[in-house]
Amino acid sequence: MAASSFFLNRHLKLSFCVFLLCLSGTAVAQLSSTYYLLSCPLALSVIEAEVVTAVSSEPRMGASLLRLHFHDCFVQGCDASVLLDDTANFTGEKTAFPNNNSLRGFDVIDSIKYKLEQLCPGVVSCADILAVAARDSVYALGGPHWEVRLGRKDSTNASFSDANKDLPAPFLNLSSLITAFANKGFSQQEMVALSGSHTIGMAACRMFRNRIYNDTNIESSFQASEQAVCPAVGGDGKLAFFDATNNGNSFDNLYYQNLVNQKGLLHSDQELFNGGATDSLVQDYARDSSLFFHDFADAMIKMSELTPLTAPNGQVRTDCRKIN
Template sequence: MAYCPSLISLQCSMVLICVSIFSSTIFASTDPPLTLDYYRSTCPTVFEIVKKEMECQVLSDPRNAAFIVRLHFHDCFVQGCDGSILLDDTISLQGEKKALANVNSLQGYGIIDRIKNKLESECPGIVSCADILTIAARDAVILVGGPDWDVPVGRKDSTTASYDLASENLPSANEDLLSIISKFLYQGLSVTDMVALAGAHTIGMARCENFRARIYGDFEATSGTNPLSESYLSNLKSICPATGSGDNNITAMDYVTPNLFDNSFYHVLLRGEGLLNSDQEMYSSIFGIETKKLVQRYAEDPVAFFNQFSDSMVKMGNIANSDSFVTGEVRKNCRFVNT
């Protein structure tokens, strides 16, 4: 009997995924539990202050919404949602900002700084940077038309960061579907969570460096030869040359409604026009039986997408750094641990 290498590879991948599910329980627990009223007596205006500042920031530039959501995602996938992504490098601490997955893709640190300054004036030493980022991500989504959800709070800020985990844990633009699924499962997030959370790309931008391989690779194979897709591909190639300069040129991952949080992103995938390989794989990969159905569902039913996105954001926001509950703190400045 002949063995199919791809099948063997799939079986190996699924074994690794099962191991990851077991390991993920360490990171997905929230002990002590987060609560909705954690700041009720110590800083009752926290949600109002974050909301007002986010309103100003998104009004000035709608892209700020995507910046904050991405920051939150990159924070939670490394040591849990502990504000470690916000730490600057120092002589004694190597932060995560310069890791390959972060160095050219993350912005919005100044927004968190401004919110933190306002909260330190209102209720000093009370609200963690990790909570600020989590609340701000929810408000960012709402302000560009997305769903609302309750944000449990009570996180502590980590006094450590992990440059290595930032490179290992975060999915990359050209990664294959099974690898990305395993990274989500490791965090205690399901395939459904993965497809729903990817919907945040409806307001995201991508750098040429991250979609060059896709548009000069299998884009035509997934999108077909219809005139509209050909025109779109031609435009992408003008933004992102095959060689030479242009690595930092950007374009929207949802070119239809780039500043509106809706389900248009999934329609883009149905047309085979996903900008990132990691996104299009959810619909086009031969291993994407479950993910394909979910993409189709969220394209057909925006309410289902909004509901699942809300649930998945809460679930992701509950990924805990157990150490931070013991040794964590409330940073006075989100960029540095307290002295």
């Protein structure tokens, strides 16, 4: 009798797991690269034009839009929860530690959404806009292009606590980074590829101060130049390029070459090349930009499809900052 009960319970647990996997797979299966072909055929062109304009005006905006998408997908999945302002019912994600006074590009998303609402009211989701804008930002700065499958819906809530918990912090060591990405289903190789997004953009002094004043695995001239930007006390908001070689204006593989030369800006960056399990991956990408582009594109496709909301769940917000 005990044995029968054991196998019955095991069967039920396995069946439930399969059910959950099927639900997840169904959501992803509903995404399609032609989702707006009939309902809003100019949607992708509108997004691309707005992104190109924004990035041409300020190249750093490309990194900001890419980061918005990453910070969205790692919290509750790719549901545009990161765009929601606080309400009486929940505290949004914008003021969580990884995002507060750090995330930007909301105005670009607002502009895209406004134009799409004029063109196709209530059709294109904010979550899809984030996914396409991230791709177009990378491409505008010379990076790879990939197919974005569409059909995500927008969430009606956000999670301040999950944003603080799920987003990898800049002071993590390698084992903690591996765990943080593994919790979202990413391999070490995918983690290292996605980290290459730091070939563009900037970081605030408060995010890298501890590295440039306390880490020993740092090249001396690079350390001195960053200390000139970021004082030991104060100046928390002062900015430095992740890749000072190209001032963050070009999406390339120099990020990995910098790591090999101990010029990673964040502690978490340099942890990828610090005598650990990911050293060889960093060296591969430092040598071969084509390999990096290929693996980055694949990892971005996977990230953009992290537990998306699809019909009948969620909604298409008419204002990305608030629920309908």
